[in-house]
Amino acid sequence: MFSRILIANRGEIALRVIRACHEMGVEAVAVFSQADEDAEYVRLADEAICIGPSGPAESYLNIPRIISAAEVTDAEAIHPGYGFLAENAHFGEICRECGIAFIGPSPEAMRVLGDKIAARALASRVRVPVVPGSDGEITSEDEAVKIANKIGYPVIIKAAAGGGGRGMRVAHNDISLHGAFAAARAEAEVAFKNGTLYIEKFIVEPRHVEVQIMVDKTGNALHFYERDCTIQRRHQKLIEESPCPILDESLRGELCKAALRVVKEADYVNAGTVEFLLDKDKNYYFIEVNTRIQVEHPVTEMVTGHDLIKWQLKIAAGQAINLRQKDIHHTGVALECRINAEDPARNYAPCPGTISKFVPPGGMGVRVDTHLHQGSIVSPYYDSMVAKVIVHQKNREEAIATMKRALREFRIEPIKTTIPVCLDILSHNLYLKSQVDTSFIEQEMG
Numbered sequence: 069m070f071s072r073i074l075i076a077n078r079g080e081i082a083l084r085v086i087r088a089c090h091e092m093g094v095e096a097v098a099v100f101s102q103a104d105e106d107a108e109y110v111r112l113a114d115e116a117i118c119i120g121p122s123g124p125a126e127s128y129l130n131i132p133r134i135i136s137a138a139e140v141t142d143a144e145a146i147h148p149g150y151g152f153l154a155e156n157a158h159f160g161e162i163c164r165e166c167g168i169a170f171i172g173p174s175p176e177a178m179r180v181l182g183d184k185i186a187a188r189a190l191a192s193r194v195r196v197p198v199v200p201g202s203d204g205e206i207t208s209e210d211e212a213v214k215i216a217n218k219i220g221y222p223v224i225i226k227a228a229a230g231g232g233g234r235g236m237r238v239a240h241n242d243i244s245l246h247g248a249f250a251a252a253r254a255e256a257e258v259a260f261k262n263g264t265l266y267i268e269k270f271i272v273e274p275r276h277v278e279v280q281i282m283v284d285k286t287g288n289a290l291h292f293y294e295r296d297c298t299i300q301r302r303h304q305k306l307i308e309e310s311p312c313p314i315l316d317e318s319l320r321g322e323l324c325k326a327a328l329r330v331v332k333e334a335d336y337v338n339a340g341t342v343e344f345l346l347d348k349d350k351n352y353y354f355i356e357v358n359t360r361i362q363v364e365h366p367v368t369e370m371v372t373g374h375d376l377i378k379w380q381l382k383i384a385a386g387q388a389i390n391l392r393q394k395d396i397h398h399t400g401v402a403l404e405c406r407i408n409a410e411d412p413a414r415n416y417a418p419c420p421g422t423i424s425k426f427v428p429p430g431g432m433g434v435r436v437d438t439h440l441h442q443g444s445i446v447s448p449y450y451d452s453m454v455a456k457v458i459v460h461q462k463n464r465e466e467a468i469a470t471m472k473r474a475l476r477e478f479r480i481e482p483i484k485t486t487i488p489v490c491l492d493i494l495s496h497n498l499y500l501k502s503q504v505d506t507s508f509i510e511q512e513m514g
């Protein structure tokens with residue numbers, strides 16, 4: 069095992085990785101921007117190093133500064149967390165050249181799966197259903213129209229370098245397709261400096277189901293079951309749960325096996341997530357792979373009892389996962405609510421500020437992952453997520469009751485948060501019956 073690693077991230081995920089390190093006897097080096105100098109994760113690390121001003125481009129996204137921080141502190145490995153540089157294949161290459169272990173997949177696997185067209189082709193090769201669409205890149209509006217008429221409207225234009233909802237456009241007929249194509253290309257060129265596009269049949273009102281996988285360097289590939297992440301607003305997840313309440317054992321097994329075929333074909337190593345859309349008839353379609361640990365990983369940790377961050381470190385250090393698939397069990401139901409410092413009454417505008425009162429919930433079945441405490445500053449420079457409340461119970465009904473109880477206990481003052489929105493969802497008739505799709509928030513919550 070490593071004796072010392074650097075965490076190229078901030079906030080709750082930096083703290084989450086520090087905790088795993090300390091339980092494993094690994095020293096953790098934190099990096100911080102000027103905005104984060106008083107943050108608790110910085111104090112809890114064994115060593116901390118300032119990497120620049122508050123803007124992410126000059127700190128958490130700045131590769132030379134992070135590599136320098138690892139070199140001066142003698143860190144053997146870098147954990148990228150999520151966001152920032154976590155899915156940057158170039159960063160992985162630089163780590164490799166500098167002799168620093170990247171706690172994640174190889175740059176090659178990141179690159180192939182980061183290209184959504186290549187990822188689609190890869191999934192098809194191993195007989196994993198993909199959404200009907202173009203075989204590769206579409207280079208002209210005429211080509212897009214031809215394919216759209218073959219697969220039928222509605223269609224969705226996506227950026228090959230996209231993911232997470234950016235650079236996508238839906239079209240319902242030939243005329244709107246022309247505009248969608250041009251808009252998607254322009255957006256992709258700005259957002260990803262890559263205007264490559266592809267086209268898929270637009271699955272109407274799908275559910276979003278993702279499979280957690282883990283592969284070691286010996287090729288032992290295991291799944292840790294699925295999460296349902298259907299409750300989203302503008303591509304930001306609000307509530308995640310496991311298991312997906314509408315999967316039966318047979319479909320669950322099929323999805324998990326399909327996910328493993330995809331990551332094996334990519335020679336993937338470390339933790340990853342394979343995303344699927346589920347249509348009204350429960351047909352499933354591969355859409356993309358997230359080559360990082362995700363925000364919602366605690367949901368899977370609660371239902372499987374496995375510490376995914378510890379597995380990430382062990383795998384990166386070359387250890388084999390001494391488990392067989394049949395030894396990974398799923399127990400009960402876990403839910404996660406993401407709490408953001410946003411004002412739902414003002415179109416979810418960010419609410420930065422100093423926290424005067426912070427009383428997180430506790431009690432049986434409740435886990436709170438947060439980097440905040442009384443006196444913390446919520447900075448305007450970064451993501452507005454301030455806490456994750458995770459509950460684990462025997463069944464979905466009890467999990468919902470525990471989550472409602474926990475959210476009502478939670479006091480965060482004086483800023484506005486998304487707690488009331490989560491509570492509204494948890495009382496909604498359709499949510500209780502799990503008759504939801506990805507448009508639920510827009511349609512039911514205004």
Ligand code: MV4
Pocket residue numbers: 199224231232233234268269270271272274275276297298300303343345355356506507
């Ligand atoms: C889709 C889709 C419908 N049909 N692809 C959004 C994020 C990115 N990961 C893929 N996304 C979608 N791709 C086809 N062919 C609908 C979405 C989508 C969505 C997916 C999951 C969760 C929430 C969503 C909200 C809007 C659109």
